[in-house]
Amino acid sequence: MQPEIILQADKIGKYFYDPEKFRVLNDISFQVNRGEFVTLVGKSGSGKSTLLYILSTMDTDYDGLLTIQGERITGQQQQRLAALRNEKIGFVFQFHYLLPEFSCLRNVMIPALRLGKYSRKEIEERAYAKLKMLGLEDQALKLSAKLSGGQQQRVAIARALINDPLIIMGDEPTGNLDSKNTGIVFDILKDLAHHDQQTIVAVTHDNDFAQKSDRTIELQDGQVISTRKLY
């Protein structure tokens, strides 16, 4: 069976203008299939985070063409992009960015309430199920600020998953975690990709993390030097 192409980058290029004009990304082309766990690696300054933010639709200032699940993303209105992110993309960052005034459960519910696909009761049940899957059912009603770093990162993952997104994007998703929690988060992501057929694109500088993923795209000075890095 032909694998479904979820994400396609075609000759993506980008300039930084400050302090002087500088080409950070140079004709980047690759594609990611459904259910793949792809990591983006490269030295600091290689452009990997810049690329991720373009792929995430938040950065719209680039050349080339980006397609997500066959839909042309390049040149879309901000409003459409926001709706698309809400529905199709889940984010996990190095920092959890939870809303400290809200309980874990409500933090997880926010993107689903925004989407409005389910009733409030259904959303609550789904959020609770996601927390349970990540082993946080006991923390559901606590304020997110009261949790440990590892737990907070798992709540953030639950929030990224609540709308069953097509793609989960991570920017150093384990960057702030100790090795035990890193292991837990990695296993969760891997399970999501292989078991639930969700696509994962994550930037990392952790070689172990990258090594264990399905595929690693390596960048150097704004160029892809390998789309299938071997260790």
Next chain:
Amino acid sequence: MAGTHRHNIDSEISITYITTSRKLTAVAALGVTIGIAIYIFMNSMAAGFSRKSDASIFKNVPHIRVYKDDEISTPLSPATHSGSLPLIVNPRVIPESQKIINPDQVLALLKQQPEVVIATPQVGVDVFYNSGRTQIAGVASGVEIAEADKMFSISETIVEGSIQALKNTPNGMLVGVGVASKMSVKTGDNITITSSRNVTKVMKVVGMFKTSNSNTDKTKSYININSARQLKQESPSYVSDIDVNVKDYDHAPAYSQQLSFLTGYKAEDWKAANETLVAAGRMRTIMINFISLSILLVAGFGIYNILNMTINQKINEIAILKAMGFQGRDVVRIFVQQAMLIGGVGIIFGLLCCSTMIFFLSRVYVGGDIGYFPITYEPEMYARGILFGLIVTFFAGYFPARKAANVDPVSIFRK
């Protein structure tokens, strides 16, 4: 596609932000409370003052006075046809021009107008009150006393005798207390008066009045309109002025034009007759509006500051919300709603606060002919206070919210 259920997540977030930072919210709301309370209070006070001062004007002046203005003869009458000569005369006031011709008809016409409440004829006479060798100059106002009382509330000022007595006595006279004391007369005594037409009449004092204006008390008297006609040596239908009161005295200038057009005589409204007083009142209103609005504006800055602070604190959360698909207008809604909730609470307490202040101040006795402090609950001022309060809080929320909506999430995540 998405959107089959509508969840008000934006309000949920703004309400949570408010309930978790109660102290800041309370301080911002208190600012609005004080601003609104002072705004409504000061404006109600100004409205009370102007109503009081209007009322004191209307003790002497009708809303509209209809009279025949002096007419000056044209100095040049051009030749009417060839062969005749143009006529040149010195310009002068035409005699007999001061009377209203066929006053009954004019009066009936005025009374037919829907906005006219009272229309009553008047004949003013300049007189001397004679007492032995002393003569005091004054004005006798010839009126239909029952109608004049309705218009000028004369009975409120009567200290001796009654209105009814004047009606019953053809040569009766109500005199100001100042006139009475100078002439050393009391109710029941007779007074001799001489008019500017050199007619002398003996009048009977049937009552005395005391107004807030001592000059009026020292010169004015009310007599029956027929006595005034006799003093002026005029016919029994003679009328010099018609005083008109209308339903809404604020619209008197518009009506006066209409009445002037209708009757063909000059109709002068009270605002034109008392321009200085009206201008002073307008100045007072502007001043109070200006001061109270600035106080409200300061309250708005309180909300603005607190929202700005909140937004700076929560910039990361705003970034993640935008990453998760919240649109610029969602972010604006979150923070504008927060401002409006704070403002709403502030406005409600402000209304309570100023109502309390008005309640107590309206029970303060200040004396004179003012009596109790002239302040009442003014629905218009309440409405304006609420409206301006909402406008100020909206903008105090909108400007920081717009800033928040323009946050570029990428720049936050890359820090």
